[in-house]
Amino acid sequence: MADHFARPESGPIPALRWEEPPEGPVLVVLDQTRLPQEEVELVCTDVQALVGAIRTLAVRGAPLLGLAGAYGIALAAARGYDVNEAAEALAHARPTAVNLEYGVRRAVTAFREAGSGQGVAAALAEARALHAQDAAASAAMAEQGERLLAELVPGGGYRILTHCNTGALVSGGEGTAFAVVMAAHKAGELRRLWVDETRPLLQGARLTTYEAARAGMAYTLLADNAAGSLFTAGEVDAVLVGADRIAADGSTANKVGTYPLAVLAKYHHVPFVVVAPTTTVDLATPDGSAIEIEQRAGSEVTDLAPSPLGTQAYNPAFDITPPELITAIVTENGIVSPVTSPSLAAVCPA
Numbered sequence: 001m002a003d004h005f006a007r008p009e010s011g012p013i014p015a016l017r018w019e020e021p022p023e024g025p026v027l028v029v030l031d032q033t034r035l036p037q038e039e040v041e042l043v044c045t046d047v048q049a050l051v052g053a054i055r056t057l058a059v060r061g062a063p064l065l066g067l068a069g070a071y072g073i074a075l076a077a078a079r080g081y082d083v084n085e086a087a088e089a090l091a092h093a094r095p096t097a098v099n100l101e102y103g104v105r106r107a108v109t110a111f112r113e114a115g116s117g118q119g120v121a122a123a124l125a126e127a128r129a130l131h132a133q134d135a136a137a138s139a140a141m142a143e144q145g146e147r148l149l150a151e152l153v154p155g156g157g158y159r160i161l162t163h164c165n166t167g168a169l170v171s172g173g174e175g176t177a178f179a180v181v182m183a184a185h186k187a188g189e190l191r192r193l194w195v196d197e198t199r200p201l202l203q204g205a206r207l208t209t210y211e212a213a214r215a216g217m218a219y220t221l222l223a224d225n226a227a228g229s230l231f232t233a234g235e236v237d238a239v240l241v242g243a244d245r246i247a248a249d250g251s252t253a254n255k256v257g258t259y260p261l262a263v264l265a266k267y268h269h270v271p272f273v274v275v276a277p278t279t280t281v282d283l284a285t286p287d288g289s290a291i292e293i294e295q296r297a298g299s300e301v302t303d304l305a306p307s308p309l310g311t312q313a314y315n316p317a318f319d320i321t322p323p324e325l326i327t328a329i330v331t332e333n334g335i336v337s338p339v340t341s342p343s344l345a346a347v348c349p350a
């Protein structure tokens, strides 16, 4: 089961943390559905609660889903649940971000390969290793991305447009695309961060603004459909987004609304950059058509307005941007540009 409790201390709240109170180990996650109004944590004492938190997007964003999957296996093992059943439930809680399945697989493998009585410790150690690896990847992407921005936008003073939420809320570190934005901000080179609302669940309006405000950035929120006029006005130097799954040919699944930005960027000759760790690359998925796109409840769309009873809604959570629209993919192991199957494979661990 999951309980809510408000965390009293000040300072940044980690998106997820493992704790071992006397009653037994728990995974504590920041409930992102309640942000920015309330900073409330959810205490997951079992896998079912964690699966629920993933489905409702209390825990979300590709790298964080990977961590949740790995810690979820450690939680199942520590609480004496069937690890195979837990793996099945966690890996399929959401279908598009490959990190979830990846995190689950790593912890399950560690659990199975551990000596007798060592399974719990091994799964937890693997989750912690993935956590540390993700933080390091985030820092490396920030460095690589900042270097790339300097090349793509000579003169600095970047005006960056982003979509969805890609900061510390989705990562063991400072995130993916947002980590690059942070690096530019810290270097005094960020003129403005343009934040798409990201309908229908408003990850941009609720979460990216929350992170940008905390960082003291100059940022402006816009309705998703205002992006075209922003490009026309010449106000965008680069688009930076994250990814949920990158297929072997470089096709990139990311939050729905990313693809239209890539089309706009191409038309306006503005660089369109994807920032993602190699754990988001899935070389076993050949191209974009093979990526399963999560379809979410129509009520997420109809309830925004609200619409007349019985109104049907089309609500894919993600869309696919083809490689020819992507200027570069920034990974922790280097920059992929132009985006081709061999150049992408070259940065991925064997």
Ligand code: MRU
Residues within 6 Å of the ligand: 057, 060, 061, 062, 063, 097, 163, 164, 165, 166, 170, 175, 176, 203, 241, 242, 243, 244, 254, 255, 256, 317
């Ligand atoms: O449905 P969400 O909120 O989990 O979608 C998240 C995104 O699409 C992010 O842009 C993506 O995970 C990359 S950020 C690390």
